[in-house]
Amino acid sequence: MERRMWVGSVAAVAVVAAAAGGGLWWQHDAAQRQADAAARAEVASFATAWQKRSFTDPALRFAGSTAPAVTAAFATATRGLGGGAVTVRPGPIERSGDQATSTLRVTWTLADNVAWTYATPVTVVKAGSGWSVQTVTAHSLWNSSIGPKDSLTATRTWGQRGNLLDGSGTPLAPLGKVYPVQLDPGRATAQSAAALEKITNEPAGSLVQKLAAAQKAGTQAPIAVITYRQADFDARRSALDSLVGVIYPVREQPLAKTRTFAQPLLGAFGPVSAELIAKGKGRYAVGDYAGVSGLQGRYDAILGGTPGVKVTSSGKPGTALFEKAPVAGTDVKTTLDPRVQDAAEGALKATGSVPSALVAVDVKTGDVLASANSPQLGFDRALTGHYPPGSAFKIATTYALLKGHKVTPTTPVTCPQSFVVDGRTYKNYEGESLGTPDFTLDFAHSCNTAFVQLSTTLADGDLASAANDLGLTGWADSLGVANAYAATVPPNNGKTDKAAAAIGQGRITTSPLALAALAANVARGSVVPPALVTTPAPAGADRTPKPLDPTIVGQLRGLMGEVVNQGTGVVLKGTPGGTVRGKTGTAEFGSKNPPETHCWFVGYQGNIAFAVLVEQGKSGGTVAAPVAKAFLTSLAGR
Helix, strand or coil, X not given: CHHHHHHHHHHHHHHHHHHHHHHHHHHHXXXXXXXXXXXXXXXXXXXXXXXXXXXXXXXXXXXXXXXXXXXXXXXXXXXXXXXCCEEXXXXXXXXXXXXXXXXXXXXXXXXXXXEEEEEEEEEEEXXXXXXXXXXXXXXXXXXXXXXXXXXXXXXXXXXXXXXXXXXXXXXXXXEEEEEEEEECCCCCCHHHHHHHHHHHCCCCCHHHHHHHHHHHHCCCCCEEEEEEEHHHHHHHHHHHHCCCCEECCCEEEECCCCCCCXXXXXXCEEECCHHHXXXXXXXXXXXXXXXXXXXXXXXXXXXXXXXXXXXXXXXCCCCCCEXXXXXXXXXXXXXXXXXXXXXXXXXXXXXXXXXXXXXXXXXXXXXXXXEEEECCCCCCHHHHCCECCHHHXXXXXXXXXXXXXXXXXXXXXXXXXXXXXXXXXXXXXXXXXXXXXXXXXXXXXXXXXXXXXXXXXXXXXXXXXXXXXXXXXXXXXXXXXXXXXXXXXXXXXXXXXXXXXHCCCCCCXXXXXXXXXXXXXXXXXXXXXXXXXXXXXXXXXXXXXXXXXHHHHHXXXXXXXXXXXXXXXXXXXXXXXXXXXXXXXXXXXXXXXXXXXXXXXXXXXXXXXXXEEECCCCCHHHHHHHHHHHHHHHHHCC
């Protein structure tokens, strides 16, 4: 009896001891799980703070640093990656006592939504009652591949830029070296700035003032002065090299044969503006160079290709931590002929400071061969200008009259000094009167009163219909040029509106290209919309020839020939290269009394149709026609 009680007591003690031991192990395991969870939470808080780019959450602590210091270090290290989203995903933790480690999977969204993903370790340590992120000194907290004080920079990279090609496939503006001359505020002196003013023909004192302002502000950004092409740079290099703080970092960009060659059309290539960056939907960033105007700007996405990106550190700027290769650009083909363009630009020199334009079109194809402007920089009046055509529009008016059987070339039509329509008086140029000639002479001498009389025989929609039939309207959006303009020829809304329209005034406006295309269509005998950009093919372009009435076209050609043979364009008689047929135009504009006038000559010779506009002058025959003659003479000699 006593033995059984002892055995039972021993068994009871054993059970109690086992239960106590199990409780101790359970308590230990729970403590470990709690420590793991706390360490994991600290890592997660750090990852969340990184994604927010803010480390000021009171629950987040740092060992060896402070939240403000970590925030400043983060900004310094990562500012060069841009403001795109960043995601940070913690991996599993491995804890040993009061220290735990995890690997963070970090993904930065760089320019153009390029994702850069890498892994970097993070360590948390228990300090007192909580856990803290351990700052490190062996490498950067933000990327273990770089030094502790290094910064990251994402640089956009560009592949080979495509070319703007002429009609034969030759580059119009191949890549060439340029030298942007700049002042380095950290090294330049007032003396070197003053000397640079003389070399670059900058106003005296201007660069000295800019340098002083930059040095006072403490900015290190170079002060741009001028950009030279190779030949211009070579002529000044020795003088530039003698100046302290003058730098010229060479780069490449598209360069036409001269700085002004077809410039309003081809456009410019240069640093992107804040406005372009805002409109670029992520394509551009500060420091990029791109096409900023003209065809270079309109087709920049094609010519420039798709940018790549390269991430480097300040410690090893020559080694890429990440790189996505750019996609090279492709060529854009135009119809331009440099030989014709040179002749056109040369002819416009005679207009001096008066704005002018000359467009040439291939008669067989309708392709634009030249688009010249003066001044040679800035507004593209040749393709985008809106001008009253004046008497040059009488080609379309005559088409309407011939089509409606209102007149023939031999019909007698009086040409008095003035003619009244619905109470409004219309006059001839310089009060001219021809008596009662046939319509051929009226056309040759551009008799306004004859056309005003005949306008009373037309319906309100006839002139608009004639303009459309001759291809004056309807193609601007398919030319491939930003803001290209054809013509506006609305249906008439009364007798005086129609009378004004018959002589190219009132509400009618055209571009020089539209009138050159009209002349080409008459010369060809069919309507083909003009083309300038052929690859990529502009949307909506239908260049199927639409035949014109051969009888009417033949009569128009004869009438245009008489303008040169015996009329207002007689200055072109005997022009080298063959017979010239055309029409002068003198278009009133503005509110002065007497009104100022635009001067036109529109016509063709052989396979070249053209339109000349001089914005101010006495008359088309005395101002624009000589420019046309100079153009054709130059072309014949090339």
